[in-house]
Amino acid sequence: MMYSEKVMDHFANPRNVGEIENADGVGEVGNAKCGDIMRMYLKIDDGVLTDVKFKTFGCGAAVATSSMATELIKGKSIEDALKLTNKAVVEALDGLPPVKVHCSVLAEQAVKAALSDYYRRRGIDPEPIVGKIEDCDACHI
Ligand code: FES
DSSP, X not given: OOOOHHHHXXXXXXXXXXXXXXXXXXXXXXXXTTOOEEEEEEEEETTEEEXXXXXXXXXXXXXXXXXXXXXXXXXOBHHHHXXXXXXXXXXXXXXXXXXXXXXXXXXXHXXXXXXXXHHHHTTSOOSOSOOOBOOOTTOOO
């Protein structure tokens, strides 16, 4: 399996790893099949994501994609962060092997789950934007 240099870099030196105390939004998504879990923490001031941190218990591609996702949304507005797609994350990493693309979906969903939590806490929208990834055919673990 071939990984791009960027994927290897973000796997070896993931950015924004950790937790945010008193985060304004926390999102956790999991893949039931492979058991990978991703948790995303957001600090939001005046509609801007001033800090983003994550913890991923999962495969290397899950670590790399969540790392890249945090870089792509940090400093952005909520509106821009909501537009983050797994495709954009994969592109920013110079691609992923096809069997690993689903790992980037986890990153997109973790961001959206955290934003969803932010809205829920503020009483804006009680409905979560995303649920859990229950099934992933690409995970053969
Ligand atoms: Fe990477 Fe399932 S999320 S193997």
